[in-house]
Amino acid sequence: MATSIAHFAAESHSLSPTEVTTLLGSDERRGLAVGEARRRLVDAGPNELPTAGRRGRLQILVDQFRSTLVYVLLVAAAATIAIGHPIDAVVILGVVLVNAAVGFVQEWRAGESLAALAALTVGSAGVVRDGRDLRIPTRDLVVGDLVVLESGDRVPADLRLVDCRELQIDEASLTGESVPVHKSSAVVDPDTPLADRTCMAFSGSLVTAGRGRGLVVATGAATQIGVIHALMKSADQLA
Numbered sequence: 001m002a003t004s005i006a007h008f009a010a011e012s013h014s015l016s017p018t019e020v021t022t023l024l025g026s027d028e029r030r031g032l033a034v035g036e037a038r039r040r041l042v043d044a045g046p047n048e049l050p051t052a053g054r055r056g057r058l059q060i061l062v063d064q065f066r067s068t069l070v071y072v073l074l075v076a077a078a079a080t081i082a083i084g085h086p087i088d089a090v091v092i093l094g095v096v097l098v099n100a101a102v103g104f105v106q107e108w109r110a111g112e113s114l115a116a117l118a119a120l121t122v123g124s125a126g127v128v129r130d131g132r133d134l135r136i137p138t139r140d141l142v143v144g145d146l147v148v149l150e151s152g153d154r155v156p157a158d159l160r161l162v163d164c165r166e167l168q169i170d171e172a173s174l175t176g177e178s179v180p181v182h183k184s185s186a187v188v189d190p191d192t193p194l195a196d197r198t199c200m201a202f203s204g205s206l207v208t209a210g211r212g213r214g215l216v217v218a219t220g221a222a223t224q225i226g227v228i229h230a231l232m233k234s235a236d237q238l239a
Helices: 003-013 017-024 034-043 055-064 069-082 086-119 224-238
Strands: 124-128 132-137 148-150 158-170 206-218
Touching: 017 158, 017 206, 055 086, 069 086, 148 158
Parallel strands: none
Antiparallel strands: 124 132, 124 148, 148 206, 158 206
16 A cells, blocks of 8 residues: 555645545545554654754854865964964964854754744644544644644645635745635646645645645655755755
């Protein structure tokens, strides 16, 4: 089943609600069975973005001086002092300190951004399991869960919408769209850009009006916000 889900998750906007429901082994009205949801949670793990121990400020600062370029500049500063050019040495050391300060600020802000992004996926969600309305921690959601969305809710995972009633979602955190997007359950073309996939609700976005229900097609790092989180983390490490 995992292979099938991975294969169609990125294309679920081009499949009908019935097709998605069948592929996920779920139900548009009753959702997943409680036992099946527990089994999937064990298999796939929690619906949360991967976190790593964040380095403290001192460690980040020290790391700014651990590069070949800094070593070369320090050697150059020592050499200029040795040949009697202290002013040049001060200039070189100033460059090293400015570089370290800029690097520290950039890395610290990147860490803050990653933490803020991860916080968007933390909370609780309304789901239907075995035909019953439940409120569960967002981290316990699994692929195939039937999620209920209401105004003010934060979308807890990537969803293929199966029922919409005047549903509008603010996706600025994901697509940069400045106004809420009107959603529907209608199929869209396979090549439709992410921002125009009106039958999808993406993790971390905010419901601004209406109601809706959707089937979870991706959780955790597999969501669109998870992809952004991974890219930011990768860029931070390369820096």
